[in-house]
Amino acid sequence: MNNNKAQVQWFRGAAPYIKAHRKKTFVILISDEFIGSDQFMGLIHDLALLNHLGIKLVILHGSRNRIDQHLAKQDITSEFNRNIRISDAESLPYIIQAINEVKTYLESHLSMGLPNTPMSGSEISLVSGNFVTGMPLGVIDGIDMQHSGKVRDIKHEAVNAMLEQNHVILLSNIGYSKTGEIFNLPAEELASEVAQALQADKLIFIQHTENQDDRADTLSTSECSALVSDPDTDNDYRNLLIQAVNAVNARVKRVHIIDQKIDGGLLLELFTRDGCGTMITNLFYEGIRAANIDDVGGILRLIQPLEENGILVERSREQLELEIDYFQVIEKDGMIIACVACIPDKSNQFAELACLAVHENYRKSGLGEQLLQMAEHLATGKNIPQIYSLTTRTTHWFIEHGFVETKDFSLPEHKQTSYNQQRRSKILLKQI
Ligand SMILES: CC(C)(COP(=O)(O)OP(=O)(O)OC[C@H]1O[C@@H](n2cnc3c(N)ncnc32)[C@H](O)[C@@H]1OP(=O)(O)O)[C@@H](O)C(=O)NCCC(=O)NCCS
Structure with missing residues (x-):
């Protein structure tokens, strides 16, 4: 009986968020380390639920770990410059293989009918395409970064048209140049650029970084910038904060960093008052x-x-x-x-x-x-x-x-x- 009461209260508590999130655009980056983990199916289920609640979803994945594994198998050791992998011509075919492998795995799971789950029979319509135009990073510190690229353009009108029709967009960390070259893009930066181009309501990073339990619930961009300059801040977290600040400064309303290890973390962050991750926003302070x-x-x-x-x-x-x-x-x-x-x-x-x-x-x-x-x-x-x-x-x-x-x-x-x-x-x- 008490349990029923708690469920009713939980559902009532979630109601304002269900209403608020409907028809909003969320860009979600999932780390490839998480894809295939024990809790991954829970996330697939939760993404299907968000889609059915009328939230417009753009899902991106990273590929860093899978790329490491593929290159290791070929005995290729990557060179890094400023913490960025130099994607050279020798490693590019294996990088593409790794990215495609992660994408296919994610795509197949997002296509499941979710039998024997509360979302049984639900179907997600996925769309991928050449929505991201890349360009070379060029020569940095005298080193040619080769196929390591950055975002040049996002075809946001085409993406928005698909979202309007209730399709879910799936993007990999890859971009094609106008000259037909292929670029390996940093997934966090791509997710932030996509959120900015779409003027998304939320950019969500589902990741695990060091000391995630001790993070603040809410940060403003100036608090983020202070953490970015702090030498004690973990590098992966710093990278996320930089992209979060870029997104918020470009009018993405809220960025959330959710620990992938928390089962149902996405739902907790979106549908409960206290959430479970870190929210970065300036809405508190704007004006x-x-x-x-x-x-x-x-x-x-x-x-x-x-x-x-x-x-x-x-x-x-x-x-x-x-x-x-x-x-x-x-x-x-x-x-x-x-x-x-x-x-x-x-x-x-x-x-x-x-x-x-x-x-x-x-x-x-x-x-x-x-x-x-x-x-x-x-x-x-x-x-x-x-x-x-x-x-x-x-x-x-x-x-x-x-x-x-x-x-x-x-x-x-x-x-x-x-x-x-x-x-x-x-x-x-x-x-x-
Ligand atoms: C209440 C008030 C502060 C909301 O300001 P706001 O900037 O419009 O608020 P938000 O944009 O955050 O929210 C707007 C929503 O609240 C709803 N809303 C506004 N007044 C409402 C009321 N009295 N009862 C229920 N909903 C109300 C609006 O219809 C709108 O909902 P919708 O977007 O679904 O149509 C503003 O309407 C106001 O100044 N009212 C007069 C003063 C007042 O009542 N103050 C509170 C007493 S201390």
Whole structure:
């Protein structure tokens, strides 16, 4: 019985994410080390599920380990320059063989009907093609990198047309030049370039790197850059962070690094509030800044119509001035277009999320959600485990963002005296 309850709760908790991810484009890189491992079939199943939930998928694979194995069999030792393999003419046929082997294996598993699993009978329609144009890396430090290449162009319109028809795109770490040459491309860089070209909603790396358990849940690009410069950062992780920063700077909304060793890691990261990997995003910070005393007039202009309509509780200029340090604002062309206050309780057990407002001309583009994320981020930074909000008309928005309505919550003392009984506001609580 208890188990049933937990399942129902889990499913309800996943509902906002199912809705949010539908029709979004995710670019997912799977390391070849993982392909064929014990947990690989679980991932195939989960990818089929994402496809059935209406998520547009572009799947890429790396081939580094398989290439190593093929070259070792031929007694070929690769030369490296700046940590990049020099794909010379002698090794190229074996590199192509290795890449094709990984691709075929992945393709065959993505084509399975998944018998005896909950996704039994589901079929994925896969499309591959010459979507990636490569070019030579050229001569670096006086060394000709030969068939080691970089991305020149992604045929994003063709890829998008296929995604619109619910096909899943499968790409290998290979590119063809306009002159018909073949280039071995670094898979992480290719995945990032593809995500950028498609303006994907998410770029997801499923990999294992050293000390993955100790990684932060969320990083901004500046935090990533600090880790990139840190000599103690593992090289593989550094490489992922560089590509993540490139993607986020080019307006890919979120990058996720998920440990391939976690069974169901992709689902946990996408459909639970806490996730299980590291998310890299600037959405918390984009355009949001701490308010200062000069913003009081702009905030008042923004919230006044909402106060007049009874949507927000009235705040005097004096009160706003006293609380200004708790406010975050978004400014556009000199006008405050959105604001929120995150006011910690004395006990540091709760913070109130108050005065959340987005100017009506700027609604429905995610600003409300970003302000909420920022408020949560600030509360987490102070080790505050819960936030609450009082609202009369925005209950559903909060519920869709992980809050639950509660009658048991006893308001902090200062709030009890100021609580306006006539408004009969609902109390919404979120564990963060
Ligand atoms: C609530 C509010 C902050 C959301 O801002 P936003 O930037 O539009 O938010 P987002 O873009 O993140 O989310 C928009 C979604 O929320 C929905 N939404 C907006 N107000 C809602 C409400 N009162 N109840 C339920 N859903 C609501 C929108 O319909 C939209 O959903 P859709 O894209 O599926 O159509 C904004 O509508 C607002 O300023 N409202 C008036 C002030 C207010 O109610 N503040 C909260 C009380 S403290």
